[in-house]
Amino acid sequence: MAKMDDETLLALLMRQESSSADFVWGTLAHERRRAMREYFRRPYGNEEEGWSHTVTSEVQDTVEWILPDLLKMFLSNERAVEFEPTQAAEAEGAEQATDTCNYVFKKQNNGFLVLYTAFKDALTVKNGCIHWRKETKRAKSVIRLDGVSSPEILQMLMQQHGADTIERQQAVQGPLIDPESGLPVIDPATGQPVMQTLMNVRLSKVVERKTIKVEAFDPNYLRVQRNWTTPLLADCPYVARDMEVSLSDLHEMGFTDVTAEELAASQMPESTSDAGDQRHNRRGETNDTDPNNTQIASDDETLTEGWLRMEWVLVDYDGDGVAERRCIYRLKDLILSNEECDEVPIATGSPILVPHTFDGMSVAEMMSDLQKIKTDLTRAVLDNATLANNPRKTVLMDGDEPLADIDDLLDGRPGGLIRVKNQNALGGDATPFVGGQMFPLLEYIDTMGEKRTGVNKSQQGQDPNALRQDRTAAEAVMLNGAAAKRIELIGRILGEILVVPTFKGINHLLTEGDMEPIAYRLRGKFVECDPNDWRDGYEMTCNVGLGTGDEEKLVAVLGSVANLQMQLAPSPLGEMMVTPQQIYKTHAKLIQLGGIKNVDDYLTDPGNKPLPTKPPEPPPYQVTVEQMRLQAQQSSDQQKQALEAQQAQFEAQAKERDQQNQLSIQAANDARDAQREALEAQYKHELEVLRLQLQAYQIDADNRTSIINTRIAHPDTIPEGFDIDGQTGDIFEKPDPIAPVIDLLQGLVEHQQAPKTIVRDQHGNVAGVQHGNTFRPVARDQSGQIAGLQ
Structure with a gap:
């Protein structure tokens, strides 16, 4: 087969884009838009003038109560995910990879904000999305040199430090130094040091450094092949991300040949205007565009903005009969780069999986109908209370003329005067208050929400039975544990399909071979790791969603295990059943569950050292x-x-x-x-x-x-x-x-x-x-x- 040309490739990409857009911007976009309106308690559109417009907050409350537990699962644990070696020689490399990837994710990329954004997207609009990539950052480094005696020495120092720019130069007077003795030269006539003109110089150089960029992005800008049946995208034939960039961003990416006109011509991709509407709805703004955007671009063309599409597609581009994964960057119909790659650097996940579909269900979707029902019931109670407190009035008529002043009746001021022509001219149409009969129904709606999501009143501190005298601790623990299972399952799902692929991607980028050694502080000590010494493809374990939420129970179990280990250690079975490393891990886990991350301040890791051997027992x-x-x-x-x-x-x-x-x-x-x-x-x-x-x-x-x-x-x-x-x-x-x-x-x-x-x-x-x-x-x-x- 012949090699595919760019026109054929572009046509293929356009077809894939159109197919995925029909899926992403059809029903899915409508559901996401509705979820965000319910999260922000926007009006439903059926409101009437003069009646209650309140909107209850079931969706928002449930999302905000689940989110802290999810973040605690991943961020309170020093190692939310761990790399496991497949061979004995890989143990040290897997250990370093685990610590370094956690450092890159949590410290260099603000892992809290990444997980917060991705998890909140997943809980509200079905999908949370994380993208990881390698970036080359350019930073200016300033070097200060004082007392430079000559331009030749200055040039030599600039070459030594690799500086290319003199930012500031100042002439000062200083003593002439004897190169042999290192002391100032004294003038015999005056007895004073001989002065000379010196230069204080500030140099600068541009330092390029490759870093790992991990970010959570809007799921509305993710495109996936329409018939894809799993949230794992490693084997998906077509995955794309639309990203709004400036001309300066493209130049930093290495696309220096792109002009402002080409970037401006890319415009917003079709159907992504809905995404723009959704972003404005999130902020509570209108859909009007910023009038200053064009002016900024005309003043400085490097700020001209456009839409870059990053696509990862399976295609037989080289004509060898086997479809390979290719990473393509393009501006609408202009292909900027086309390179072969070996992974899709995007992970997406839903809190509730639906088998054989790419998108699952969100918590907002589960609570949507309950919020609508409770909103209608709450409005009815409020309207009934309004009518009960402000009953309608009846007015006697004398033919076509009322026997009371209508303007006075319409004036609702407290203690206002009503002029009547007959003492029986006014009457009342009282409305009975039935809100008390509605409260059990509102409680029932709350109970339905607890069953669906696992978020109950005891977690929110609102359980009226919490202070019941006959309530036991075991009962409270059982109820909380049963309710937490739903949240733990959500954490397990997001960990496996969102966090684990992200860490695998970070490790893959670190081991590609062009990363510098990484130095960081680990458990109170400074360490330096060279990712080139690791192997890509370690096994990974997610340490969340396995019952770790019940910390008190886990502490009790680990305490029993620690006692058993200490009893077995001096016994004849100690050498066969217990090692110092196992005892260390048990006590280290207990310390971590107590909220202390730096275990090395209290325990020293014994490594793989065996237990001290006991001499053989002598005959009786x-x-x-x-x-x-x-x-x-x-x-x-x-x-x-x-x-x-x-x-x-x-x-x-x-x-x-x-x-x-x-x-x-x-x-x-x-x-x-x-x-x-x-x-x-x-x-x-x-x-x-x-x-x-x-x-x-x-x-x-x-x-x-x-x-x-x-x-x-x-x-x-x-x-x-x-x-x-x-x-x-x-x-x-x-x-x-x-x-x-x-x-x-x-x-x-x-x-x-x-x-x-x-x-x-x-x-x-x-x-x-x-x-x-x-x-x-x-x-x-x-x-x-x-x-x-x-």
């Missing part, structure tokens, strides 16, 4: 001998410990006695020193007294001599050593008055120079101090300690 007789040996050893150890304790006690007592003796000796020495100092002071005092007495005696003698001299006319005739009696005048030999003093001084000196010795009694205790011929006993206090000398 060896056990007996070993027990006797252990008992003897234990008895010997006890005796040894008792002896050591007794020896330690004796040593402590001896040490205490030594300390007391040392204290006693020190006290005695202190007392002796104090006594010696006191005696020295006393001796000095006595010597001073004797000196003064001698001086006084000499003065008295001199005075007496003067008296005698005045009496005796001739003192020179008195021999030396004789004296004259002052009374008689007789001459007599007088004694030496200094001799006693000299004897006393000599005795004092001998006593002072005599050694001091401590005198002990027969028991060896200190009795006193012997100083020369003087003995002074010690004085003791009540405790027997030396207090001083007596």
